[in-house]
Amino acid sequence: MLDRDRSQRDGDTEPPTLVIRELEYLGPMATPKGWRPTHAYPEIAFAGRSNVGKSTLINKLVQRKKLARVSNTPGRTREIHFFRVNQDFVLVDLPGYGYARIAKERRAEWKPLIESFLRDSAGLRGIVMLLDVRRDPSADDEHMLEFLAELGLPVIVAVTKVDKLARSEVAQRVTAIAKSLGLDEEQVIAFSAVSGTGRKELAEAVMSLLAQPSWRSS
Numbered sequence: 001m002l003d004r005d006r007s008q009r010d011g012d013t014e015p016p017t018l019v020i021r022e023l024e025y026l027g028p029m030a031t032p033k034g035w036r037p038t039h040a041y042p043e044i045a046f047a048g049r050s051n052v053g054k055s056t057l058i059n060k061l062v063q064r065k066k067l068a069r070v071s072n073t074p075g076r077t078r079e080i081h082f083f084r085v086n087q088d089f090v091l092v093d094l095p096g097y098g099y100a101r102i103a104k105e106r107r108a109e110w111k112p113l114i115e116s117f118l119r120d121s122a123g124l125r126g127i128v129m130l131l132d133v134r135r136d137p138s139a140d141d142e143h144m145l146e147f148l149a150e151l152g153l154p155v156i157v158a159v160t161k162v163d164k165l166a167r168s169e170v171a172q173r174v175t176a177i178a179k180s181l182g183l184d185e186e187q188v189i190a191f192s193a194v195s196g197t198g199r200k201e202l203a204e205a206v207m208s209l210l211a212q213p214s215w216r217s218s
């Protein structure tokens with residue numbers, strides 16, 4: 001679990017920030033008023049359009065091969081899935097949205113569920129919003145970010161699949177994506193589940209969100 005090679009390469013001797021000792025699938029939330037875990041733990045949610053690489057990123061983050069597979073099982077992709085990490089927090093896998101071919105009807109399904117979850121989650125500390133490095137943010141991505149901004153929810157943006165581009169192209173794309181969303185480039189984490197790029201930064205960003213008091217109480 002201790003990423004020694006990377007720590008040494010980066011000249012960074014900080015202890016590991018996210019060590020997974022226990023992982024438990026808690027269950028799905030299927031409707032806006034449906035079952036969800038009680039708020040015993042702080043929550044971090046992961047959002048993004050279908051196929052952005054969300055399941056792969058979650059599995060890489062928690063260093064399990066198949067943790068988020070349940071969320072990609074046919075019939076379950078429209079539910080919100082909850083995973084308890086250690087005795088520390090609950091990882092929330094939101095349904096992937098905005099799949100081009102089925103846009104309109106599906107949007108009517110995911111929007112109320114995601115929005116009611118985000119509105120009513122007392123323990124929610126922040127969102128990791130995923131964007132594919134090769135694509136410009138879609139209207140659904142922008143809608144989601146606007147909604148998060150309205151709620152005042154802290155957001156980490158992770159740009160996925162950066163191994164698919166050369167390093168210089170990644171830098172250009174990160175600049176362009178940050179600019180189009182009005183974000184500082186430093187708020188954007190370049191991530192690849194294939195090379196492991198960004199895993200440590202993302203883990204640290206998640207841990208620092210968890211260390212902050214709930215934004216709702218301020």
Ligand code: GDP
Binds near residue numbers: 053164192
């Ligand atoms: P989800 O629908 O957002 O959960 O997306 P998945 O995690 O299922 O990934 C969608 C596709 O992108 C799959 O074919 C993955 O293998 C691929 N993928 C995901 N992450 C990466 C990555 O970091 N690099 C590359 N090259 N492919 C990735």
